[in-house]
Amino acid sequence: MLTETIETVPIRSSEDIVRVRQKVRFHADAMGMSLIDQTKIITAASEIARNTFEYGGGGELLLEILRDGARRGLRVTFSDEGPGIADIEQAMSDHFTTGGGLGLGLGGAKRLVNEFDIKSQPGEGTRISLIRWK
Amino acid sequence: MPANFDALASAIEQSEKDLLRRWIAALTAAGATRSGQTSDKDLKDACGRFLNELRNAIKNGAGEDISSEQWQNAREVLEEISTARALRGYSPVETALFVFSLKEPLFDLLRQTLAREERLADVLVASGGLLDRLGLFTTEVYQKSREEVIKRQQDELLELSTPVIQLWDKILALPLIGTLDSARTQTVMENLLQMIVDAEAEIAIIDITGVPAVDTLVAQHLIKTVAAARLMGADCIISGIRPQIAQTIVHLGLDLQVVSKATMADALSLALKKTGQKVERIAARG
Ligand SMILES: Nc1ncnc2c1ncn2[C@@H]1O[C@H](COP(=O)(O)OP(=O)(O)OP(=O)(O)O)[C@@H](O)[C@H]1O
Ligand SMILES: [Mg+2]
Numbered sequence: 010m011l012t013e014t015i016e017t018v019p020i021r022s023s024e025d026i027v028r029v030r031q032k033v034r035f036h037a038d039a040m041g042m043s044l045i046d047q048t049k050i051i052t053a054a055s056e057i058a059r060n061t062f063e064y065g066g067g068g069e070l071l072l073e074i075l076r077d078g079a080r081r082g083l084r085v086t087f088s089d090e091g092p093g094i095a096d097i098e099q100a101m102s103d104h105f106t107t108g109g110g111l112g113l114g115l116g117g118a119k120r121l122v123n124e125f126d127i128k129s130q131p132g133e134g135t136r137i138s139l140i141r142w143k
Numbered sequence: 144m145p146a147n148f149d150a151l152a153s154a155i156e157q158s159e160k161d162l163l164r165r166w167i168a169a170l171t172a173a174g175a176t177r178s179g180q181t182s183d184k185d186l187k188d189a190c191g192r193f194l195n196e197l198r199n200a201i202k203n204g205a206g207e208d209i210s211s212e213q214w215q216n217a218r219e220v221l222e223e224i225s226t227a228r229a230l231r232g233y234s235p236v237e238t239a240l241f242v243f244s245l246k247e248p249l250f251d252l253l254r255q256t257l258a259r260e261e262r263l264a265d266v267l268v269a270s271g272g273l274l275d276r277l278g279l280f281t282t283e284v285y286q287k288s289r290e291e292v293i294k295r296q297q298d299e300l301l302e303l304s305t306p307v308i309q310l311w312d313k314i315l316a317l318p319l320i321g322t323l324d325s326a327r328t329q330t331v332m333e334n335l336l337q338m339i340v341d342a343e344a345e346i347a348i349i350d351i352t353g354v355p356a357v358d359t360l361v362a363q364h365l366i367k368t369v370a371a372a373r374l375m376g377a378d379c380i381i382s383g384i385r386p387q388i389a390q391t392i393v394h395l396g397l398d399l400q401v402v403s404k405a406t407m408a409d410a411l412s413l414a415l416k417k418t419g420q421k422v423e424r425i426a427a428r429g
Binding site: 045056117 | 324355356358359360362386387388396
């Protein structure tokens with residue numbers, strides 16, 4: 010599988026979350042994703058970006074294009090050096106929130122993409138990768 | 144140092160007209176009038192006033208520190224000029240040029256007037272430093288004015304993008320366009336609640352055709368708005384949920400806790416029914 014890094018986007022303010030959505034939209038559109046797939050990956054990225062900002066204390070988005078044979082996909086990876094998540098299963102479950110939200114961001118993002126990968130440990134920060142294939 | 148400034152002031156006094164003419168020529172050559180955006184007369188006025196205040200300040204014993212009392216009038220002239228330029232969309236460089244392009248004609252003048260005097264170098268250095276500080280002051284003012292312009296535009300946008308429309312007796316419509324951040328949601332909610340009271344509305348149709356993505360935060364904002372409207376005695380209908388948005392709402396597992404309709408027209412017909420109103424086609428004539 011070939012990966013091509015496109016760019017990184019800092020996540021330091023709520024305006025940056027809007028920029029994340031715009032970048033993801035731009036690249037999803039440029040690779041010819043359908044409107045429905047675009048909206049799914051944009052919405053999922055918006056969720057994880059906001060968690061990165063709110064719970065991770067800010068971080069970074071890495072945008073990559075993947076090629077696997079004839080298949081092309083967009084991978085968005087968010088990383089932060091925040092407190093990390095002790096119980097990932099609990100955090101992923103619907104309606105669990107420690108921040109007064111709806112508690113649907115993590116679970117919802119997972120349902121919106123084709124591949125979802127989360128690595129997190131208390132004190133080690135959090136890294137979440139989402140892939141949407143075209 | 145004041146001695147150096149005295150030499151500067153008397154040089155200005157001696158050949159004020161000539162200096163003014165050459166300064167304006169330099170400014171015009173550098174494009175300061177911006178093909179008519181600032182009239183020649185305005186430019187001449189501004190230059191004349193500044194030279195005058197520059198001279199007065201020095202006469203009143205002003206020193207190097209341009210934030211001092213004696214520089215007040217000169218600062219005011221510069222403030223006025225920089226603010227006007229910021230509002231007209233001049234660049235910071237174009238704004239700073241106002242003061243900086245005085246340097247060359249002024250230095251020429253000093254070289255002529257003090258040709259054989261030893262203090263020429265000192266006077267030039269002191270005058271150069273003074274003009275640099277005054278020039279930087281204009282960019283500082285410019286920056287502040289631009290920030291105010293941007294802030295005002297943002298405020299206007301907040302208001303602009305959240306109109307509440309009376310659609311029918313007892314029926315309001317709220318077309319949402321763009322990103323629903325927390326600040327905008329607050330404005331939207333306040334406008335809507337006020338209109339519900341003013342129009343004695345029973346139904347509010349919130350149309351999200353113009354919202355690019357509905358994530359959990361947008362959903363939370365919608366749910367709050369709907370709940371607040373309900374407390375004021377109005378029910379909400381959400382319309383304009385496009386197919387791709389409907390799919391993401393389902394995948395996220397969101398429950399908007401409100402009736403939704405595909406289009407504003409469908410929402411209006413439901414609203415009419417709920418408020419006991421009816422629109423009838425007039426029988427075709429002839
Ligand atoms: N990057 C992160 N660092 C630390 N904790 C996190 C991070 N991301 C998520 N969490 C934890 O996981 C919980 C669940 O996240 P999720 O996005 O599902 O819900 P939420 O953000 O609380 O609400 P919503 O996303 O619905 O508005 C959060 O409340 C938080 O405790
Ligand atoms: Mg979240």
